[in-house]
Amino acid sequence: xxxxxxxxxxxxxxxxxxxxxxxxxxxxxxxxxxxxxxxxxxxxxxxxxxxxxxxxxxxxxxxxxxxxxxxxxxxxxxxxxxxxxxxxxxxxxxxxxxxxxxxxxxxxxxxxxxxxxxxxxxxxxxxxxxxxxxxxxxxxxxxxxxxxxxxxxxxxxxxxxxxxxxxxxxxxxxxxxxxxxxxxxxxxxxxxxxxxxxxxxxxxxxxxxxxxxxxxxxxxxxxxxxxxxxxxxxxxxxxxxxxxxxxxxxxxxxxxxxxxxxxxxxxxxxxxxxxxxxxxxxxxxxxxxxxxxxxxxxxxxxxxxxxxxxxxxxxxxxxxxxxxxxx
Numbered sequence: 001x002x003x004x005x006x007x008x009x010x011x012x013x014x015x016x017x018x019x020x021x022x023x024x025x026x027x028x029x030x031x032x033x034x035x036x037x038x039x040x041x042x043x044x045x046x047x048x049x050x051x052x053x054x055x056x057x058x059x060x061x062x063x064x065x066x067x068x069x070x071x072x073x074x075x076x077x078x079x080x081x082x083x084x085x086x087x088x089x090x091x092x093x094x095x096x097x098x099x100x101x102x103x104x105x106x107x108x109x110x111x112x113x114x115x116x117x118x119x120x121x122x123x124x125x126x127x128x129x130x131x132x133x134x135x136x137x138x139x140x141x142x143x144x145x146x147x148x149x150x151x152x153x154x155x156x157x158x159x160x161x162x163x164x165x166x167x168x169x170x171x172x173x174x175x176x177x178x179x180x181x182x183x184x185x186x187x188x189x190x191x192x193x194x195x196x197x198x199x200x201x202x203x204x205x206x207x208x209x210x211x212x213x214x215x216x217x218x219x220x221x222x223x224x225x226x227x228x229x230x231x232x233x234x235x236x237x238x239x240x241x242x243x244x245x246x247x248x249x250x251x252x253x254x255x256x257x258x259x260x261x262x263x264x265x266x267x268x269x270x271x272x273x274x275x276x277x278x279x280x281x282x283x284x285x286x287x288x289x290x291x292x293x294x295x296x297x298x299x300x301x302x303x304x305x306x307x308x309x310x311x312x313x314x315x316x317x318x319x320x321x322x323x324x325x326x327x
Contacts, residue, residue, distance in 0.1 A: 008074065011060035014081040018056065021049040021088065028095075037100060038195030039203050044101065045092050047203075051219070052084055055156075058222045059131060062149060066134045073134045080127035083120040090117050103167070103186035103194075118167070125160050132157060144229060144248040151256040152225035155263060159218015162267060166211050188212050191273025199277065206275050213276050214267035221259055228255050241302055250301035258294040265290060 028042030035041060059077060066073045090113050094101035105111040132153040140146035167186040172193075187194050192208030204210040232251055236242040266276065269283050279287070 006064050007057075007060040008063045008077040010078045010081040011056045011063075014085055015053050015056040015060065017085070018049045018052040018088070021092070022046060022053065025049055034098060036095075036098070038198065041095055041098065043201075043203060045088070045095055048088060048091055051216075052088065054223055055219065056081065056084065058152075058226075059128070062135060062153065063131065065140055065149060066131075066138045068137050069134050073131060076127045076130035076134075080124055080131070083123040083127065087117055087120040087124070090120075100184070102188075103184045105185050106183040121160075121163060125157065128153065128157055128160065142248075143245065144252040145226075147249065147252045147256060148225045148229045151259075152222045155221035155225070155256075155260060156219050159215055159221065159263065162211060162215045162218060166215075190270055204276055206277055208275060209270035209273040210276065211267075211270050213270055214263055217266055218263045221263070225252075225255060225259060228252075241304075247301060251298060254294060254297035254301050257297065258290065261290045261293075 025042045025046035029040055029046060032040075032042055059080060063070075063073050063077050091101045094104070094110075094113065099106075099110060101117065102114065104114055132150070135150050135153055138146075140149065166188055169185050170187050173185055173187075184194075188210055189196070189205045190209030190211065192205060194205075196208070197206045198204055199206055202212070202216075204213055229248070229252060232242040232248050241247055265283070265286055268286075269276065269279060274280060274283060
């Protein structure tokens with residue numbers, strides 16, 4: 001693990017500003033009783049700030065793993081930080097005004113802000129894509145670590161891309177747009193209006209599908225997959241099988257496949273207008289197959305390779321080789 005002072009500075013500074021914003025939004029949740037679209041008005045900046053803290057720090061660390069195109073990586077990280085900051089400024093400004101930030105086209109000014117937010121999201125996604133390409137080209141010594149990092153950033157890109165589905169007008173919005181009465185274009189929910197009954201804290205719909213579920217699960221593969229790799233590394237001193245680099249690689253492949261399957265499952269569930277907390281029999285059956293497949297894959301990954309016996313190849317336990325030199 002590289003030292004934190006070598007991490008991408010603009011992303012670290014942005015993460016620090018979002019930590020402050022998390023505290024500010026937390027105070028807002030306590031002292032401001034306004035409600036917008038069925039949720040406390042400060043809930044959105046609070047959730048975005050928390051998400052941006054972990055997202056920015058993850059990218060700042062991952063950029064230390066690149067050994068090619070470092071200047072391009074620094075520029076891409078700076079672009080991601082700037083675009084994310086622009087989005088948060090608009091979200092917070094709209095909260096202060098008591099207006100929706102996402103999907104709001106009620107006035108020309110609100111519509112312009114929403115369009116600018118759309119541009120920041122595209123720029124953020126493109127910057128992350130550049131970083132993903134650099135990570136795909138990076139020479140990371142441990143193959144399991146390389147897979148976890150690369151799969152994490154690619155699934156995060158897919159999760160971020162799901163956000164574009166939210167901007168598609170609903171049938172009701174299309175009808176209202178024809179006569180010029182649409183104040184909102186796009187929605188989080190599928191099959192029900194935004195702002196209905198929802199889960200605590202997350203705000204995810206409990207009566208219809210919600211595209212924020214796969215969006216969240218996909219984006220945070222960036223943190224979860226590399227963190228999952230820490231488990232076999234930590235257990236290796238007690239479990240000799242986990243000292244084998246091949247075993248760790250196979251387990252990581254299983255984890256990546258399972259996580260990708262989870263993203264696909266919750267996206268399919270949301271698009272069918274089904275709440276996360278009320279899955280039907282088909283969804284439960286697919287979830288059971290995913291769990292069973294993951295368990296079988298994990299068992300197979302832990303079995304010794306044919307002909308290896310107990311004298312399998314042993315590797316060091318450093319999960320990731322960082323790039324040489326300073327950022």
